[in-house]
Amino acid sequence: MTGRVSRKIQQKKAPLEVTEFSRRQVLTGLGLVAAGAAIVSLPIGCKSSGGSTSDTTAVEPATTDSATTPPVSTDVYPSTYVPYIPPTTKPGLIIIEGTTCSVATDRLYTPGHIWVKSLSNSFVVVGITYTMYHILYNPYNCSLSPIGTKLAAEDTFGSIEGYKMTTDLLSPVSGTVTDLNKLVIGNAGGQGAGDSMLAALADVYGGGWMAVFQLSKPAELGKLLTPQQYATLVAHE
Secondary structure: OOOOEEEEEOOOOOOEEEEEOOHHHHHHHOOEEOOEEOOOOOOOOOEOOOOOOOOOEEEEOOOOOOOOOOOOOOOOOOOOOOOOOOOOOOOOEEEEOOEOOEEEOOOEEOOOOEEEEEOOOOEEEEEEOHHHHHHHOOOOEEEEOOOOOEEOOOOEEEEEEOOOEEEEEEOOOOEEEEEEOHHHOEEOOOOOOOHHHHHHHHOOOOOOOOEEEEEOOHHHHHHOEOHHHHHHHHHHO
16 A cells, blocks of 8 residues: 555564554555445454464354344433443354454444444444454554544544554444543553553453444444454455
8 A cells, every 4th residue: 555654663672663554545454445345455463373264153152142143222321421331241252263353242343343332222332353453463552532522434533553553443333422441542652551551452342442422323333244244254354
């Protein structure tokens, strides 16, 4: 891709090369095009070094709900703002054979590796997938749009930086930001963040959640990928 801007990040032992991508480049690199989703060639860090990835997937039993598709939303999340607390139990996972990637079965996905979990008919919580985590390679710097920000689907609601890539975070739905995960905001390489931030980001389906949105167009959820569809997309990349 053209238009790359490279800069050095000084490490304790040696500098690492980090590539910054424009929004358009990220959309193309992750398989998003204007007409819809398209799978393109992009090295996925979670593939095993032992060989090619199998197209089949295995389901690991859930420690909460055992369903392999997200449950229908119900009005269990308050209509007024309250801080979101992620569940302490782990979701069911689809394990993609031949890789270290997994897909939580209790939420929906975008082709750009963002997950969306319904809290009610009006609220969702979003974050990045294990695939995105591995593409970035140990993300350590994250910024998010402030509470009250109104977004349309595919607007930028933040950015995240890892040792291999920096990318915008594209909103999977239209709505208003009502809560943020302060644990994942900041730069673990600078002041104000550290081990707790890195640990949160690594728990992508739990403590690594990023934001809660109040939906303005709930029907947009119907355009997202089911866990099995997303697992199949990742298995073919």
